[in-house]
Structures are given as structure tokens and as C-alpha cells.
Amino acid sequence: MGLQVVRLKCEYKNNPLGLDVRKPRLGWNIEASRRNTNQSAYRIHVSKEDPDFNTLVWDTGTIDSDQSVHIVYEGTQLEPRTRYYYRVRVWDDQGTGSEWSSSAYWETGLMETSAWKAEWISPSRKPSDGTGDKPAEEPADYVRKPFTSPGKVRSARIYATALGLYTLYLNGRRVSDDLFTPGWTSYNKRLQYQTYDVTGLIGQGENVVGAVLADGWYKGNLAWKGVRNLYGDRRAFLMQLHVKFEDGSEQVWSTDRSWHVSSSGPIRMAELYHGEQYDATLELTGWSSPDYNASSWTLAEVLDHPKGHLVAQENDPTRVVEDIQPIAVIHTPKGETVIDMGQNMVGWVRFTVNASAGHRIVLEHAEVLDKEGNFYTANLRSAKQRIEYICKGGDAETYEPHFTFQGFRYVKVEGWDGEPDLSSFTGRVIHTDMDHTGFFECSDPLINQLQHNILWGQKGNFLDIPTDCPQRDERLGWTGDAQVFIRTAAFNMNVAPFFTKWLRDLKADQFEDGAVPHVIPDALPADHTHSSAAWGDAAVICPWTVYLCYGDTRILEEQYDSMKAWVEYMRRQGDNEFLRNTGFHYGDWLGLDAKEGSYRGATPNDYIATAFYAYSTSLLAKTAEILGNAQDAEQYRLLHRRIVEAFNKEFVTPAGRLAAPTQTAHVLALMFDLVDGAVRRRVAGTLAKMVEQNKDRLTTGFVGTPYLCHVLSQNGYHETAVKLVLQKEYPSWLYSVLKGATTMWEHWDGIKPDGSFWSTAMNSYNHYAYGSIGDWMYQVLAGLDTDRETVGYKHLQIRPQPSDGFEWVRAKLVTMYGTVESGWRKQPDGRLTVEITLPPNTTASVELPKALLAEVQENGRRAETAEGIISCRQAEGNVRLRLGSGTYTFSYPFVV
Template sequence: MSTLHVAGLRCEYLQNPLGVTVKAPRFSWKLSSDLFHVLQGAYRIQVSKEDAGFAPSSLVWDSGVVASDQSVHVEYAGEPLEAMTRYYYRVQVWDRSHHSTDWSEVAHWEMGLLTPEDWQAEWITPDPAVLDPKSEAAFLLRKEFALQPGIRRAALFATSLGLYELQLNGAKVGDSLFTPGWTSYRHRLQVQAYDVTDQLKETNAIGATLANGWYKGNLGWQGKSELFGDTRALLLQLQVWYEDGSQEMLVSDASWRAAAGPILMSELYHGESYDARLEHPGWSLPGFDETRWASVASVSHPKDLLVGEQSERIRVTGQLKPVAVLRTPSGETVLDMGQNMVGRMRFTVEAPAGAKVTLQHAEVLDKEGNFYTGNLRSAKQTVTYVCKGGVEETYEPTFSFQGFRYVKLEGFPEPIDPERFVGSVIHTDMEPAGFFECSNELINKLQSNIVWGQRGNFLDVPTDCPQRDERLGWTGDAQVFIRTAAFNYGVAPFFTKWLKDLMADQRPDGGVPFVIPNVLGETSHSSAAWGDAAVICPWTIYLCYGDRRILEEQYDSMKSWVEYIRSQGDNELLWNTGFHFGDWLGLDAKENSYIGATPKDLIATAFYAYSTSLVAKTAVVLGHEQEAEQYGKLHERIVEEFAREFITPNGRLAGHTQTSHVLALMFDLVQGETKARLAATLASYVEEQKVHLTTGFVGTPYLCHVLSSNGYHELAVKLMQQEDYPSWLYTVRQGATTIWEHWDGIKEDGSFWSDNMNSYNHYAYGAIGDWLYRVVCGIELDERLPGYKRIVLQPNPNSGLTYARAALDSLYGVIRSEWSKAGDGSITYSFEVPANTTALIRFSSTGTPTPLVNGRSASAADGVLSVNTFNNQVELEVGSGRYTIIAK
């Protein structure tokens, strides 16, 4: 008997989200069945306000039976949704044979505060006449309150200017860190929602700690602080519903009390200083003596910029124990965590009152084996703890994170017990999505490094590095890596949130700041390949998740960027004005220059063409026919002008670099004989370097893709698997556990690249992961049915490996592509296609007849819809299911 199940319910990508402020939330679910070629024929969604059931009287929406194969991003279309209300939903599905599932398990979401008028709370901060709210020390706020018995549900909404952490009745509220997160604070400030029903009693106390964070703290390499404001403040509202139907509200207001706390300094770059002797034991418990605490004052700050969260929160996602305690040649005591990580150290110490212990964090040791902090620049990455004494004390920082593998210890009693130290790995808690493995262990380590680089730098915004005095949301880094990021993790909520900040910080003329949120000022904006994140990132999210809404929301921003470029200079078809980073860190740069040799105007015009093409495609998706035609024609004219400006009549490119040829080919700026000639020239340039690259940030992400798609896949394979400098595997050979900013961050003799800009956790060059997934294992999508509704599986076993396997947990379910070679020359392919999708499987086979599928002839195999063979190529159209194919 066949089975059909529906599971994996999500609302706006998330499982049971709280504080939703989207007017029409969208639902997604996954189907599973033991049959082949299962497609959804219809669905039904019911939404209720009541937990007990879905009686007709409780329903706010019943979609009825809708004939549709849509199972992702189905938009709510019921009664208007109410603030602070929990809604329950369930889904039933029919396949095309009219078999139905049972009702799914019930999931829920909870609406947040939807308008400024929903807020009764006030912004509060310590009364400056008593306690300086602008000091470097974090301060505490508290409120004691009583409730009636019979609490049914309680929801707490909070945000702050600065970072906050809440405690309720002595326990932390939630498990998230660095709330309210980092947004374009001048335009958008996130509100967190918490279900605190189980933490409340009849007598209660709530406490909040506020620190500088991104709002008030040090940002950037120029030592600037208070870029968004100089006063920290809390906004909090607690709503309680009782079993008898009554409600009660607690808000932040003048009745709260404030005090200085034990955190004397907390900065994202510099670390944290904590004096345990200044603690207030029981300060967030009822009955605490607050008579010596100060009053609070109201702060005037708008509430119309408050928004609900759209991304997952920052959390501790793992823990690492030290792998060694080292004594360096200089006599330093250093913990080796075995992995370059981002997070914080938790430690336990027993020492006299007033004793001070210090932890300093760094990524690498120098060639003598000593602790090295030169590449941190001004970032101190130091945690200082002063003991209260007499007991065993455990501590870890609250409002600071570090990028590190090594930790130098000072002041700790000897001998050092590594069991007293734990590293907490911290990043945005995205859902893991992808997996890649092959027969080359160095490549497997590279894949691990790519994932760790993403984990370290996807901390609420896509940062360039997590250790030095920077850690900013560089647009160029984000756009070159986003496709790889979407294989490793589910990043749609993460980028949805960040792109809203990009749009908020975008200039009135359409220019895009170098970093988002923008902290570099009004003049730091609009470099080619950086500003193009405004177009490339939303289009990539649309492709990978089938998310039409992100195009709707970002469309004006996307157009504005293209129009900004169009308005530069005298020729609207070329971009040859303004500042550009060029092929940043290209190895063909002139001496003492960061910028590669590829002409900047060639790069700028190539990206201008590419972004214009994506805007045209977006207009088609959104049904804007006139603008689709307008931008389509503009793209054609840019391509023609590119050829006139940069390509000779004989088909040679003006820029004699690898990157110039990569861009012309990747962005389809050449066709026919010219395309073939440029591909051959690119291949010769790679071979002239003894099969090494000279590309920088702009060319490297596309280099192997271009070689593979233009008939030089074997060269791409050799290039990717080089082990000497410069190469991806050189860094692995040098002991890297994340991706480096420079190919020679550590040189062959053990010396370092310049301290000025030398991150050992910088994910941009990790974009090669995209090629591993899409080319080596062949997991590709069909743009006409995005989000992997129609999958293309075209693995390439001619990749210098004996096996490779990859998987991606898409919105429809797991997509899997594996291949392995046997000694007799046969290749075994294994594929998995999730329910409610179809796939094109394409592979080479020199044998006859057509290879067997699951032990049967392809034309007779379950799930195979059609078979086509040509030029030793086999193409199978298949439905959902698992397939094993053996070919020559």
C-alpha cells in the first residue's frame, strides 16, 4: 500500500515563528511517498485561532481544495491578521491520482506588534542625573511585578538601542544572542518576540542588560563609535492572557529601576571586561533589594521604524574543546582550539578575590610558533575577568564575539586544565542544507573550510571577516558567495533581512554603499561588482528558493542600481567613470597595489550588462512587460557597445587578463567564433601560469565555471586541484581551517602577508564550492521553474576523482547526486528527486544499449518519463524517486 505524507511545515521559511509582521504570511511544506513520480494535484490549508481544533467557527481561513501543484510560498488569504495573536495551521494534500494525505501535524505562527500604536511601552534608560547611560559599562534595568493565577499564554516583545539580554525570574529569556541584531538602525530596528508562558509566576521580576553593540560601539578601522546614537535604551512590552479571557500588560516605563553592572567594557572588536565583585546576586529575581538602584528616564525615539524579525536568530550552534595546551617559544600559554572559529570562550577558574585573568584571541601562530595578533589591527579581542573569590567561577562574554583558533591565557592558576575551557561557536542559526564529499581528502577539507567560513561570517550580516577592526557587510563579498551559501545553508531569511537594509541604505540616486549597514559614510558607495549585490542577490534567492516576493520587494532597488549606472558619464552604454575596486586582490596587480590588472571600465561595463539582464528577467517574472522590453533592449545595446569598446574586429579582448575573459564569457557578452576564441585565450592564459590563476575577487568565483562550460573542464579540474601557491588547496596544505583573504596569507616560508589586510577567515574565495556542487556533482536548477521545482542533474565524473557525492535539502526535499567509478571503467550514478518535482538527468555513456535504471531498461523503469540519446549523451526525464544507473 502506497503512502503519501505531508510534513515540514514552514511559515515564512521558519518553523513556528514568533513576532511575524508580514501581512500575508506564506506557507511551505514537503511531500513524501514510496511511489515514483509523485506530483501534488491539490492542497487545502486551514488556519485557526484555537489550539484545541479546527472547528468551522474557529477558522480564519479555509482555502478549500485548491487544484495546484504549489507547495512552497502559498500565501495566506484569510481574514485580516491581528497583532499579538497566535494562529494554528494544517495542510492536506492530494496527488494527481487523487490519493490524499491525512491532515499534517499542526504548526503555528504568532503575529507581532503591527503598528506604532500597538506599543504602549516607552523607551527607557538610566536617569542621567544619577547614572550615566552613555558610559562604556553595560547597565542593568529591572522591574518587579505581580500577576493573577491562571495564565494561559504570555508573549514578550523587546528591542533596544544597543544590545540587550533579558532575564525573567533569574533565568535567561530565550537562547538568542546579540539581540536586536544589526540593521540599518536609522531606518529599521528589529523587535524580538518570546513565548515566556512557562517562566512566569504570580510574583515576578524582569531584568535587562544593555551594552553598546553595533549601535553605539566601535565600528570600522577608523576608531569611530556612536555611529547610530550615543544613548542605549530598552523598549519592552509583555502581554499576558488569562484562562478567563482577561489580559494584562507590563511595559517599560518610569517605574523601572537601573544600576551599573559588572560588565565594565564590552565591544564587538575589543572584547569584554568583567568584574565579578560588582555583581548583584538575584537582581532579576523577585524580592531583590533595589532601594539603592537609580531611577530611569524616558528617551524620545521613533517606533515607526520597528520591524519584526525575518531571519533566524544568532545562537550558540556548537561547542569545541581545546585540542592542545601550548607553551610557545616566547613562554606564552596558549590554547589551540583546532579550528578557526567565531564565538567566545567559556572558562571556569578558582582564584582569590581581585585576581585577574585574561584571554586574548588570535587566528594563527607565527612561523616561530608564537602568538600572533598583527592582522587584528586595532581590534584587541581580549576578555578580562576579575574574580570575586572564594568559589569556583564560570564566565563567558555576553556582548562580544571573537574570531580565533588560539587563545593566550594570562593569570590562570597553573597547571592549565583544558577541561575548564569550552569554545562556543556562534552565528546566525541557519538551517543546514547541503553536503559535498569526494575521493580527494584535501577537497573535502576545503569544503569544510568553506562551511566554517560561512558560519563565522554569517553573523546577522554577511561580514567580510570576523576578527579585525572591520567585520562589515561588504556587498561584493556577499554577491560572489551567495550561490555557494545557498548550497551550504538555507539563507533565504538571512538575505531577505539584509537586502531590506541594502534597500534602506541605498542612496536617492540609486547608488549602493560598499557595506550594508552603511557605516563608512556618504562617499563610500557604488563600485562595480559591489553595488551589483542589489541585483544579483535577490535574483539568486529567487532562483534557489522560487521566492517571487523578494523580487517584488527589491525590484525598485534593482532598477535604481541599473539607472544609477546608466546616469554615470556621457555614454549611457559604458561605465567608465567613478571609483571601482576592480579585480580586488588580483594576482596580476602592479607592485604595492590591491587592484588587479583587468581594466576597471571593462569590469564595470560587464557587470552593468549583467545586472541589466537580470532586471529584464525580473520584469518578465513580475509581469512588467513594458519594462522587460525596455531593459532587454538596454542590455542588447550595452552588449553591442561592450564589443565595440573592448573587442577587436578579429575577436581579441582589450583586457589581456584571465578576469577580463572570464567576465566576457560568464556574462554572455560574446557569441560564436569570438566566444570560442576568448575561451581558448583564457585557457592559454591559465596554462601559461602553469595551470594557476591570477584572478582576484571579481574573476575567481567564475573562473572554473567558465572553463568547464566552454570545453575546458579538464583544465578547470587541474586548476582547482593544484596544491602549490596560488591555489585553493595550497591554503589547505598550509593548515587552513577556513578560507583566507589572500592566497599567500601564510607564505611558503611561514612568513605573513602584510598585517594591514590579512584575514584568515574571509569567505569570498570559498565561492568555488558552487562549482563543486553544480559542476562536479551536477546539481543544477531550471530557471523557468525556480527553487528546484524542476531539477537538472548533470554530474561530471571526468573531474579527476574516483567518486563524488552531494545533497541539497531544498524547499521540496532532499536532492541527491552521486557518482563513483569502478575499475572496469563503469560509472555508477545515484540520484534522489523529491516529491512534487521533476528532473532532467543527463550523463555520458559510450555503451549500448541505454544503461539500466534501477535494474530495468530506462524506457520501462518506474519514474522515467522519457529517454533521449545523442552523441554518447543520455537524457532522462524523471519524476520523484531514487534512481541508480550504471553506465560506461
């Protein structure tokens, strides 16, 4: 294999279209046959519209550096609507050079808002406000425009967006498989547009471009109070089609008042929460094709709406990512016919039916059946999740929704003629199409199911924004949920673009005084509370975690003012600047030590608020230092020390006892390094006793749960943490698994032992927050973590912790540098085998637990003599190694 450069990326993406980034960042992976291979130099070529690189706009020359990610383009100024090709070659630390990589590219978008010549077009009917005799739900709008292409097309791009949701068509074909475009942002401050390559869809002569429009997040029903028109009361569409011809000429077609509109099509209603009504007898066959008669359509109106806040697509698109087949037809005690998909999923059902014209098929969606086995939707609150299809008759017809999504496992079918055939139904799983990067499995099948549930909880709730739940009348970007889960999320999938986009909306929606809304985008009423501890702290914790996992300093630069504003907001809230003891807080939300009838755990609000104040301040100080802001770094280090001092004075007795006798209080003191020395040892011991005295069960809620097992393992109580994770009785992670869960639950007892439900008011069965235990499973149980100084998995910390209850564990992570693996297995002869894989251009500090150096073998030889091992030594009953890249298998006698 030698030395090769592979998997080139630009802004985390393969060959992205429509970037508006002025200085995009490039990266690559290296493949090498030799262990301990590191890059010593690189060279990058970039050309403009030239795949052969005959004329370069950037030639770095040979740069002596081991950097292979986030290399900032520094060539000539990028031009709009232009493709840039790039290639890379590298040299390793022995002077061996690679060949040039295969070429990759990025393509710029419009770059400047002044480039938008198109006009916003809108249907001419009066907007609905959902009051009086005006209908709250409107049919979808169809817009179209014929155009004549005078010659052979060399390249063609469409740049499009909408106020509402849109799907784009050209000459009878759907332009892309992207869904729910333009996505959900803080629309009046930031609105994404998408770029489509339509070169192969345009023919010489007559063509037609068109789109279907629906309300979506922009003006549809949003949140639990039935509010509509949050961002505006009229749908609108904006599009520019740029075509370059083989003769060198170029032409642009744009939305304007010459476009035609119809609302008489088959989509009679489409709402994110409530579903879709589709009347196939009203289908506008061929409406986006040249030979369609649109004489009954009306002219569009031009809408006076700004374009200055348009930005190119930032995160990955939402798509149908996979299909699943149902496993059973159920006939409930009430006589309902129900399809069981076998998996709580998010998306919709595609079905094929053969029925007479006008026949009505209705699908309703639910997550669970009640204890009698009947279809149950009370936990959806006002969300209907209802699909209604009116058949057109004739041959078999296949339908799937367009502008709605459901969270469900069970589908109630009404109107079906006879027994439904499972082959007629397909579950289409929809989420933001992020790369699946993390894999975990072990010897315990229940823990493997837990990992499955964590992953599927992320799939279901990472649909353009990190939602709290995907089924009821909420589906909002709750900040607290996002920050407790982000580290786990960053293992399972590449979430860097996803959170980059979301954090830009957080910054946009942040109040002038630094306060942070509970949900992003901010969809709650203006008089709603905000800035709860652990929720508002997402402003600091989330960008820091992206930096930690991806080595991305640009997100720290972008979010620094927002991070600083949040800390300064907290600084102004308390009775003094070192305690945060005022304001609204969710506390340890859903903590099991809550008083009867309360959602908040027993840990005092001011304790939690001050703890997070300290933590965010410490991260801000580190961020300032990384960004070279020495003055801020010193200021916030000092502020952090003062907060910790005030915390100890307020909440720790002279004897070292915490004032709040809860598991969560002890967890936060340890996780955020608010206590040290003898006090820390006492707090850790007390926490372990609390867990043990509670029969190895937790009492923590949203705030304490993510860190509980981490602090136990870090402070000498790893086996206690393992017992917690393996606990099968309520409350525990495995309780829901044994109840048949296929995603994470919002409540530890969402379904009680007798089959009854926790509540109807707030009881999601797809709610990822408690899936944050995944972070502990990957980092601690499998031992795979990034170094806190050399971040982004450039240098790794691999410290597997074999434990009772597990025979083997392994984890794999696709990092920015390539694939990392860490796993261990107890052998029948009493030896422990530890397997590690590191990609080229990375190193790792490895700790083999309870090992003697003289007894450690690597692939049958003494570890000290193995290739790729940079150093090894005995340390405190363990063996510590520093490894270069390669695959290693260590084996040694081991006793738990």
C-alpha cells in the same frame, strides 16, 4: 508510507513567533512510497487560536495545483498577537489523497507601530563620546521592574528591542538563548524587535522582568577609524509584556520611568571588537528576582525616540550553535601559554576556574601563530579581542562573555595558576542559526577539507549580516563579498530570511539617486566612496539569487525598485548610457596580476564596470518579466542589447580578441554572455591557454574567481577547471589547505611558503569570498543545479561531470521540496554509477555523460523500462533523461 504531508513551514520557519507579515506564505514537503509522485491538488485549513480547527479563518477548498511552497495566505485579515494554526492535505497525480498533516502554527506580532505603548528608557548618566575625560567604554546597564501577576497565566509574550544590545531576564532566568539582539540593521530606518513566549516563567504574585544593555553596533566602536556613536549616543530599552490570564482578563506591563537602572554590575566593558571586562566580585546576585533589594538603583530616564521604524524580527536569531573542545596547550618560544582550539572559529571561550577573589584571568584571541610559533595579533589591527575576568573566589566559577565575539583559533591565557587543563575550556561557536542544508564530499581528502573551510568561513561570517571578516576592526557587510558568495551560501545553509533582512537594509541605505554603499548597513563615513562595480551590483544579483534558489518572487517584488534604481544609476554614470567608464571602483580586488603595491588586479575598471552593468541589466529585465512588468522588461532587454553592443565595440577587436589580456576579463565576457559565436570560442580558448601557460594557476581576484571554473567547464575546458581546483601550489585553493587552514583566507598567500605573512593591514584568515568555488563543486562536479526557468529546485538539472583526480563525488541539498542528492562513483570494472534522489513533487532533467542508452541500467534493468523515468534518449554522446521523484541508481560502461 503512502502519501504524507510533512515539515510545514511559514515564511521559511517552523512555528514562528512574532510575524508582522500581513500575508505569510506557507509550504510543505511530501513523502511518498511511489516514484514519480507529483501533487495535483491541495487543501489548507487555518484557524485562529483553535488547534482543533473547529472554526476556520481560511479554507482554501480543494485547489488543483502542484504548488507546495510560497502559498500566500488569503484568509480573513490577521489580528495582532494571535496564534494561527494550519494544516494541509494533498492529492497526488493518481488521485490518491493524504490524511491531514499534523498542525503547525505561526503567531503574529504587534503588527502596528501604534500598538507600542511602552516608552524608551535609558540610564540617566551623560553619554560618552570617547573624547576628553569621558571614558569611551561604558559598563553594561541593568534595568529591572517588579510586577504583580494577579492570577493563573494562560499565555504571556514579551516584545522587546534596544538601542544597543540587550539580554532579557524574568524571575532570575534568561528568557531565550538568542544573542546580539536586536541584531544589526540600518537602525535609524529599521529596528527589529523580538517576541518571546514567557508563559512558563511568570508565577502568581511577585515577579521581576529585567534586561542587561550594552553598546553593540548601535553606539560602540565600529569600523577601523575608531568611530563611536554611529547611530546614537545613548543606550535605551523598549519592552511590552502582554499577559492573558485563565479568567479571560489581560494585562500589559511596559517600560516607563518607574523602571530602575544600575551600572554597577560585573560587566565593566563590552565591545564587539575589543572584548569584555567582567568583575565577578561585583555580581548582582538575584538582580532579576523578586527578593532582590534594588534600593540603591536609580530611576530610568524616558528617552524621546521614535517607534515608527520598528519591525518584527526578520532573519533567524544568532545563537551558540555548537561547542568544540580545544586540542592542545602550546608553550610558545616567547613563553606564552596558548590554547589551540583546532579550528578557526567565531564566538567565544567558556572557561571554569578556581581562584581567590580578585584574581585576574586574561584571554587574548588570534587566528594564527607566526613562523616562530609565537602568538600573532598584528592582523587584528586595532581590535583587541581581549577578555578580562576577575574572580569572585570560593568554589569553581564558570564564565563566558555576553556582548562581544571573537574570530580565532588560538587563545593566549594569562593569569592561570599552573598548567591549563583543556577540559576547563570550551569554544562556543556563534552564528545566525540557519538550517544546514548542503553537504558535499568526494574521494579527495584535500577537497573535503576545502569544503569544510568554505562552510566554516560561512559560519564565521554570517553573524546577523554577511561580514567580510570576523576578527579585525571591520566585520562589515561588504556588498561585493556577499554577492560573489551568495550562491555557495544558499547551498550550505538556508539563507533566504538572512538575505531578505539584509537586502531590506540595502534598500533602506541606498542613496536617492540609486547609488549603493560599499557596506550594508552603511557604517562608513558620509564622504566615503560608494557604488563600485560588482559591489553595488549586489542590489540586483542577491535578490535574483534568492529567487533562483528558493523560488521566492516576493523578494523580487520587494527589491524591484532598488534593483531598478541601481541600474538607472549606472546608466547615468558613463560618457554615454551604454558604457560605465567613470566613478570609483575596487576593480578585480586582490587580483594576482595587480601592479606592485596595488590591491587592484590588471583588468581595467571600465571593462569590469560595463560587464557588470550588462549583467545586472539582464537580470533586471528578467525580473520585470517575472513580475509582469512587460514595458520595463522590453526596455531593459533593449538596454542590455545596447550595452553588449557597446562592450564589443569598446573592448573586443574585429578579430575577436579582448582588449584586456587578463583571466578575469575573459571570465566576465564568457560568464555574462557578452560575446558569442566564434568570438566566444576564441575567448574561451584563450582563457584556457592562459591558465595552462600559468602552470594551471589562476591570477583572478574577487571579481573573476567566482566564475572562473564555471566558464571553463561550460565552454569545453572542464578538465582545465578540475586541474585548477586540484592545484596544490600557490596560488590555489588547496595551498591554504596544505598550510593548515580551517577556514578560507582573504589572500591566496595569507601565509607565504616561508611562513611569513602577506601583510598586517588586511590579512584575514576567515574571509569567505574565495569560498565561492563551492558553487562550482556542487553544481558542476556533483552536477546538482536548479533549472533556470522552473526555479527553486522544483525542476532540477543534474549533470555530473566525472573527471580525472576523483574516484567519487556526492552532494546532498535540502531544498524547499525536500532532499535532493546527486553523486557518482567510478567502479573497479570500468563502469560509472550515478545515484540520484528527488523528493516528491519535483522532476529533473538528467544528463549521463559518455553513455549509450542501450548500456544504461537502473538498478539492474534497462533504463527505458524503469519506473519513474518519464523519458530517455541518446543525445550527442550522452544519455538524457527526465525523471520523476524517487531514488535511482544508474550504471553503465564509462571511459574518461
